[in-house]
Amino acid sequence: MRPARLNPLFAPARALKGVGPRIDGLLNKLLAPRGVGGHARLIDLLWHFPVGLVDRARSPSIAESPLGQIVTLTVRVAEHRPGGGRKGRRAPYRILVEDETSAIDLVYFRADRRYLERLLPVGETRIISGRLESYDGRLQMPHPDHVSPPDTGAGVPEIEPVYPLTAGLSNTSLRKAIQAALGGLPNLPEWIDAAFLDKNGWRSFTESVKQLHAPGSADDLLPSHPARQRLAYDELLANQLALAILRQHMKRRAGRAIAAPGRLGKAIVEALPFALTGAQTRALAEIDADMADPLHMLRLLQGDVGSGKTVVALLAMATAVEAGHQAAFMAPTELLARQHLATIAHFAEPAGLRIALLTGRERGKERLAILDALQGGEIDILIGTHALFQDPIAFRDLGLAVIDEQHRFGVHQRLALQEKGLGAGAELLVMTATPIPRTLLLTSYGDLDVSRLDEKPPGRKPVTTRIIPLERLDEVIDGVARAVESGAQVYWVCPLVGESEVLDLAAAEERCADLRGQFGERVGLVHGKLAGKEKDAVMARFAAGELSVLVSTTVIEVGVDVPNASVMIIEHAERFGLAQLHQLRGRVGRGAAQSSCLLLYKQPLGEIARERLNVMRETEDGFVIAEEDLRLRGGGEVLGTRQSGLPAFRIAQLPEHQDLLAAARDDARLRLARTPRLEGESGEALRLLLYLFERDDAVKLMRAG
Incomplete structure (x- = not known):
């Protein structure tokens, strides 16, 4: 059972004031984690941090306001002009506002007239903030982000956080929901050692969450900000503690000594x-x-x-x-x-x-x-x-x-x-x-x-890797013809097409048909939709040398072993991750012949894709490649997809927080060594941490002994 003091954080977001059915549906779409009924919770709002800032401090007159930028203006409401016209072709609702220098239209689509008349009464002064535009020669501000009376204390914020959104959800609506969620943050006992907190200059968990949702400058959005580091450490500590409990649980089960003379x-x-x-x-x-x-x-x-x-x-x-x-x-x-x-x-x-x-x-x-x-x-x-x-x-x-x-x-x-x-x-x-x-x-x-x-068997020759634009495809096919003529066998891996196995298959079938036009029935095709027996039959023919070219989707990525295959061609290599490219290249270079890998790419190449292909050309060391993959793509994507069993961190970023990870590992093992069942005040705080980051399984294991 989750501790009662954490229950408010796991309540559905729709329980918050101001979150109606429409906003709730959008929050679910944006934030709801899988496996919890598809509803966004307060904790999901709290873990959704801003990625940018809007500076609303600029307060010029209308005449001085730059087009296309966000400005904050003090204006007098002059006139309401409700939109007219036939149903379905209704004109927008316009409100004329002015200052001493000029006038602009505030524009609302699908407006509620009574609401706008209350919000912007004629003759009253209002502070408005939004993006200034020009339409048909007139200045306008469509759907201002903020409208407030002067001197109410609830004016326009000078610095406003900008959050990742989904279609239909405004930053203002999301920010209000997050502010409401912050009001439900309970005071929690401290689970980090006091000396470690002081050394890093970290504040409490609750203060850190609030600080991250109230950035004052761009520096406050960086992974290195103390509040972000504090919460990243909390998440990593929960991860490491859960793994240490799992290890303790496994090790505690009745094992036995297995030994033999050899x-x-x-x-x-x-x-x-x-x-x-x-x-x-x-x-x-x-x-x-x-x-x-x-x-x-x-x-x-x-x-x-x-x-x-x-x-x-x-x-x-x-x-x-x-x-x-x-x-x-x-x-x-x-x-x-x-x-x-x-x-x-x-x-x-x-x-x-x-x-x-x-x-x-x-x-x-x-x-x-x-x-x-x-x-x-x-x-x-x-x-x-x-x-x-x-x-x-x-x-x-x-x-x-x-x-x-x-x-x-x-x-x-x-x-x-x-x-x-x-x-x-x-x-x-x-x-x-x-x-x-x-x-x-x-x-x-x-x-x-x-x-x-970290050693390869003696006698293995390095694989020659070349990077070639797809415009030179004809030359590549000519090279394949020469290789086949000399008795070599060739893998031809077709591109990943989005996330669609159907499209992947279509690309592979098309390439197979092209190559059969040149090499006839010595071209085979393997893909994930083939029945097991059919797949094995094609692979057996390739292994036996009956096929010279094997066209494939990435089904041949891991483990398939044909020592005579000495050429690997990867089409649209820029679409593959480094680890996957390395795995594919590993299918060749397993026999005595000199092997080669051709990485075909479509121009123009993005900067990261170019770096990735250059790494492949420069090294065959899988451990070097893995570290580069982590650097280029971040922890969530390494090893292919989210299906890889990797924890999906919501706050911690790897490799940026890898120093914190090592500290969290040491801390978790030390704390568990001191209190193996997380008893006492310190242990109770760590249990709260596990529940907070939804590592409940670890607590269940501990209870099971």
Whole structure:
């Protein structure tokens, strides 16, 4: 249950004075978070900060007022001129106002005459503020932002904050709703250490919120402003505290020591056609130590494309099997699950490991036979999709669960994996081929220990990357023809077209038809709408060398492995994020041939797009690329989309607030070490913080023990 003192902040915005059905609908459209019934709440208004300022201090006479700018005028109301005309073609309502120097029209569309007569009585003096325009040779001010009598104390504000809006909602209406919401701010106990507050010159939570909604200058809008930093720290502390509680909860569950002499692992390593890298050896030592510890293993294995994560995972699973347990390997898509099956089965053969696949495609008797074998302990390693933890699948004794491409799942699914029984007594190893900047590791994987594969297997040649305008498409196709003639295979990735899978598919089909005109049936097409069997059949033909060119949407982004493919062409590369471009380029350079990647772009290029493509040309280091991606795009967009399981911060901005993030991580762990159940006054304040930033799940976990 949310503490009662916070309830007013989570009341719907429609409860505020002055928020009628029309304004409420617009606020819902602008601010309502998903999953809370679609209604904007007071807290959503408070977290909606201004992005600009309007200076209304300019108070010239009418004659001196500049056109096109916001001015504040003291005028006398001379005459009302109601709009006339036929229904549907009604003229606007005009009010003539004047000072000693000139006159202007105040213009209102769809006006309420009685309201305007009360607001602007003839013969009275009023202060008005708005943008001055000229129409048909006459000065006018359409729908003034402010109208007030002089000397009432509620005059026109000299500096007014400007907020992000939605169509139909005025800044004035939104500002009034926010001011009303600010009136409902409760006094809350302080959850930040007093010395840390003083050191940073921060004020209380309530004062900071009010300060951010009353900026006095452009500097007050910056991420570096003390009030913004204070609230960003609050949000980051809530995030880090929730992750620390999740980690504490996972670690507290009954784990077990899993250790083995290494006979199976040795058989696999001796049969490998390559030597393990130093990074692989180091990661394996960290994983083995975690598994041998009776506490739960919660480890993230992050490695660049081609750095050898699958082999590390297999050797960890071999340890679990040798110790008498089973292992599960979960991939984000059926295509990848099948590819992992081929790779793992090949490498595992010398150790005699029994491996099976379970996806949505295995049905009926075949599925029942797999489930029976699994429960009977006749399967050592089960490979599948996320259905492995959604379905009621029973292992005889699951010792290790490996999740590939973890960023597709997220913290909540990690928790579900443990809660649903699959990982209740299992060690957990999650992997990603998307190098993650340190900042995002803290915000999204703070519950996990991290092993990093930062070396590529020996003998891998760097991929030559070139940036080419689309106007030279004919030259590119000629180059493809030469590459195909020499026996090379080519990926051709089609552009992202908005957010539409249908349009993406249309672009891919069109390019495929063009290339088939030149290369005939040696061109294949893969996209997300294809049924699993069809997709696998096309990929199998490409892997077998029957197809020379594979046209694709981004479905081939992660994991697909065809060592003979040595050319990657990405059309409209300016539409892709850096992490995605890096993943796509990683599909080539996996064999002995010199590989190349061509980034085709449409001119003119924006500044950020140009920087992004230049980064791709200058480096292949995925960790460098990840940091640049964070710098160029900000934390919310790195790793692709909001579906990535990343927390969507409403106040904190990354990387601008990354120093605060590191401090919040240390603070959260220290506070939890002192009071593991957040007891006492200090703990109670931190619980309020978790509820305030809607990290309620962490409190529930703590109560569950």
